[in-house]
Amino acid sequence: MDLDYQDRLMRQHYGGSSVGSSQSPIKCVSPFKLASPSKEKLADRFVPLRTNARWALNFGSPNDKNKPSAPPPKKSKDLCPDSTKDHYAYSCLLTNELLGHDISDIKYQDLSQSERRALVPVRTNPNQNLLQFQTTNRVPGTENLDPSAPDYSLSPINKASQNLLMSPRKAVRKICKQPFKVLDAPQLQDDFYLNLVDWSSQNFLAVGLGSCTYLWDATSSNVTKLCDLASEDDAVTSVSWADRGTRIAIGTRRALVQIWDVSTQKRIYELSGHAARVASLAWNGDLISSGSRDRSILHRDIRHPRVVPDRELKGHKQEVCGLKWSPDKQLLASGGNDNKLFVWDNRSNTYLQQYTDHIAAVKAIAWSPHQHGLLASGGGTADRCIRFWNTLTQQPLNSIDTGSQVCNLSWAKYTSELVSTHGYSQNQILIWKYPSMQQVVKLTGHTFRVLYLAVSPDGESIVTGAGDETLRFWNVFSKSRAENDSHSVLNLFTQIR
Template sequence: MEEGKGVKSPRKTPGWNRKHGEESGQNEACYVSYKRFRRWIHFPRSGTEAPAVSTPLTTGRRQRERSFELDTVCQRLELDSPPAHHEAARGGLQGALQGYYLHNTPHHPPLQTCLDNTGGRLVPQGDLYTSKHVTYHQGQGTTCATKCPTTDADVRRCSLQPFTVLDKAPESPHGGSVMKLAAPSLLNDYYTNVLDCSCNGMVALALGSSVVLWNSETRALVGSLEPRPQAGRHQSVSSLCWSRDGRALCIGTRRGEVELWDVENKQNVRRLPSHLSVVGALSWQQQLLSSGSVLGRIHHLDPRAPAPLVGAAVQEEGICSLQWSPGDDWLASGSTDGLLRIWDRDIAGPTRTKQPVTTMKQPSAVKAMGWCPWQEKNIATGGGWKDGELRIWDTQSGTCVNSANTNSQICSLRWAEKKKCLVTGHGLPHHQVTCWSWGSASLHPVCQLTGHSGRVLHLASNPDSTQIYSAAADQCFRIWDL
């Protein structure tokens, strides 16, 4: 799913994205109404059949969550192609998916979506773009629909192991691409946060339902972590975050589960209180873990306590980014509605009466976000495809102090502390990584790194900030030398 005005609440109608939000995943073509989409799909109406994908469920705790997911799907499936490009679909959901056709530009990477074969639900697994050329295979309790490989290179890519070296460039004193590695099954989903590097140089990257560990110093694959299946079904990872000491990794899933892992022993040490929806972002404050969901709930968790939920906050919009400031005094939450909220460190008390200290607004979702390590009151945010603005905010006054128009979708953002620069990952038109110099009165690009053929969804840096790691929708992981 692309970024922007994603999901605000279950009560929003499927056409909401089209009217208000630019980043709903259909920004390269024209819109087709949801009513027309429903006419293309024919479902049996037997009382024993599972509910149709566009039929929200309204009762019970799990059904309320399921209703939210279904509304999300309906919003994402506003198809873009002219009616002539679509074939009438009969024979249930699988036949309908085979009938979809979207016009893809050469910039589009292979795309994925998955069908949960229990309950008749469509589970979002990245962009819900589908093509005429669809193949189905059974695995791990889900039926996956992926774009068929059309070239020998695509076939080889599908069979590669994670972090297989695809290309190695000679290191240059001027910086640039150092190495290109494989990241098969990386979900093309703007709202995920699935790449992080620990203080020890251990890279964690979620590929579908697995988290792969890679040592950036030895450049060796260390192993993988598998979140516990729910009801026998594996669940895709939507967010992850290393603890400050690099010993523990927290993993959030699309089904709302939050798990704490001992990485050295590769053991799941605790299952923390879960959300009712996708865990969009995670952030540590010393021994305290904060998690945010796309239903707008923030949980503050102390894994050492018998009852780990020690505080909470509620906002109306879905949370797509969450980060504690370097001094652990402030928590920033970015929403799908373009609101950037700053919360104080007092996490206790009633959840519904707690208010943010400051609220700032930008035209698109606040997914690309990061506190400046050496100017603690300042935070950077990146705008989406119809915005494309890089902004530096003063969180005390709530004002934008610097900005620069990138003419590009900003998908990810990281500060390189020891290099005193800001790094952004972009989507269309060039899928580049850009390094920025920021002073008190200026924000300007220093260099532009190109090589990805899909939008740069995630960024991380090694502990000494000499290298940047990027994971993109082209299912490649790149190392860039700064």
């Protein structure tokens, strides 16, 4: 090799240091010894850090900045009900195919979230192999006895899985958690024992505000002042519409019951007889029943009003704050501040039944329109329970602790659902599915106790009132009839035609 060329080559390699031309290339110093020592420790291989690689979502290098990263997985609460339902169906399908189960139908819409997790099938046989490399031996001649045998099916999945995929699915009912209308209700009293809101069959909402009673037309949203008791030094303590929606009863603080004609906006009767405020009212045709702080219940027929009431019911030891007639108008349920629930017959002055399981005031009372003799009641702050009673057999059926004061109860018109409003301390509105008592939805928005509740005449909407002086309207119920209607032989009203 040319010595000049070798010298230039060595200078380029060593950064310009000169090497004598007379030096032999064999005697030159190794470039690995002349190079500046590196501060990093060299290893024979590179082991990447794979702690945050997320291989389930991204198969590329976690340090690859040019490749877009996969979005983070969604939490379960962000998943829509349809995707959650599909995921549950897919899990059941895999369970059928891999574990040999026979799940052919899913009633997902009737399950709560905890039950959906609990009902996900698991492998019950610990000796069952998940992956089998050979089929099980079969007895000759018994192949056709197994309808799910894959050897004779055109589908790659068994018969149970085919039924699972072809089973009809009901649309999940979605309830809006926001009110569709909010109205101001100044001077709406924050008193647990009063009943100041009622919705008529003619779609008029009556609200007692201080000494006045207002009517709100749900069709046109017009507001009318029906009466003002300020000149009489009185205040409204309860309102109740007659069944036909043309007359309204108003209970007052001065122990009076006034009957008003809505069409003429005139007072027809003023009935006395109580010694204290009238906190609860209930109609039975032309018969008006009133409950008072004087612990009595009075029955009066407005067709022949008398100074002396037709009948007087005595049994409560404290104020009567809840009154409800049964759908057949034969029984009257009354609740009082003495923690007792009474059931009265329409033709007797003594109570037929007495229930004393509540340990707080019983204001919330509701008769089921779907099952004859089924009565629901709710207790106050110390009780917090919704209890169900069979008035045909006088037996308690069920009890559930709601966690807060039960102020009102009302059944859905077409489905086996129940709405309850609550006070201390959560101030929420709950929709329940009966008889499982699973929570369908929880509605919040009121900042005070939800003391008042009324259902619209079409059975779809409810209105709630609270001490925050607001009325909130919610769409909560469906018009579809319940599939599992009661057909008990004890219910004579479903048998007679």
